[in-house]
Amino acid sequence: MNESNHMNEGDIREPANATREDKTVREERLLDEALAANLPAPPLPVHFRSRLMASVRASALEDQAAMRQALASEAQRKLNELRAEFIELRRRTLGAYIGLAFVAGVIMAIVLPPIFQSFGSLSVYVVPAVAGIAGLAVGFNWLRRAGWLD
Amino acid sequence: MSHPDQDIVLLLRDGGNVAAFEEIVRRYESKVYRLCCGLLRDRALAEDVAQESLLRVWKSLASYDERAALSTWIYTVARNRCLTAIEKRRTTWALQQAAVNEAVGESTPAALLDEGIDADKPALLRQMVDQLPERYRQTIVLFYYEERSLVETAAMLGVPEGTAKTNLHRGRAMLLARLKQVGLSDPLQWLEGAV
Numbered sequence: 001m002n003e004s005n006h007m008n009e010g011d012i013r014e015p016a017n018a019t020r021e022d023k024t025v026r027e028e029r030l031l032d033e034a035l036a037a038n039l040p041a042p043p044l045p046v047h048f049r050s051r052l053m054a055s056v057r058a059s060a061l062e063d064q065a066a067m068r069q070a071l072a073s074e075a076q077r078k079l080n081e082l083r084a085e086f087i088e089l090r091r092r093t094l095g096a097y098i099g100l101a102f103v104a105g106v107i108m109a110i111v112l113p114p115i116f117q118s119f120g121s122l123s124v125y126v127v128p129a130v131a132g133i134a135g136l137a138v139g140f141n142w143l144r145r146a147g148w149l150d
Numbered sequence: 151m152s153h154p155d156q157d158i159v160l161l162l163r164d165g166g167n168v169a170a171f172e173e174i175v176r177r178y179e180s181k182v183y184r185l186c187c188g189l190l191r192d193r194a195l196a197e198d199v200a201q202e203s204l205l206r207v208w209k210s211l212a213s214y215d216e217r218a219a220l221s222t223w224i225y226t227v228a229r230n231r232c233l234t235a236i237e238k239r240r241t242t243w244a245l246q247q248a249a250v251n252e253a254v255g256e257s258t259p260a261a262l263l264d265e266g267i268d269a270d271k272p273a274l275l276r277q278m279v280d281q282l283p284e285r286y287r288q289t290i291v292l293f294y295y296e297e298r299s300l301v302e303t304a305a306m307l308g309v310p311e312g313t314a315k316t317n318l319h320r321g322r323a324m325l326l327a328r329l330k331q332v333g334l335s336d337p338l339q340w341l342e343g344a345v
Contacts, residue, residue: 030341038272039294042187044180055205
């Protein structure tokens, strides 16, 4: 009996609930349709792709130009470095020449008088011979150090 | 499971960047443009930002490391460009917004309905959508731009599908509530006219 009462109550309430639900569902469906109808996807602008591809090409050119500029400045930097090194080398060489001439002068001043005293007129042969031997010794040492005699 | 952009990824692995980019453009240009439109609300600006985004994709193509899906990566690039554009033009935007608000103030939906004007229903509906909180507006707009694809909408916005679904539901509920709020005794009848 109770069960049948519940059934009856349910039967009475169901249409009201169903109507409310129907209305909500219908509202949602209509809103969905209204939004779909009124929010269409914006079409892609006509020249979108051609404009994009032009930008891509321009950017590639810009990249090439930037790379070329970077390479040119790198080459210029290297060249400047080489030039600076060359100037430094020339300075050192000049310094070495001056130093050598000075040392040679000192050696001559010290060594020549005893040689002339010992060898007399033969000194004109002895001095170039000693100089030649010293030169050969230095040259030999230089060649050995450079690894040319290994 | 084979990924939808697997062919592009393979092209990239083989060093075919140009062919890969052409395919990306063919497949994603509209989506990126629509995403920019959805986020920026300004079609001219959206076009510029979509161009910039795809150009950025082209320049960064060599650095794509496959950690994320290609579509996710492209949408992330586009969203970031949109955010930069919004940030850049914040001052201008604020000024424009003030102007829009002023204009809106002159013809709010309620005002139009109160005046008994048979207002342009589609325009009114779009205006109501525009007035939704940003996250709901973006979700709703992109959902309908993408032909009701929740997966695509979520991917474009970079949010989980569940979040997109919740935002969509809340946004639509808010719209219905606003329709009733603006004095429409029967939103059903009004909506029927707006379809």
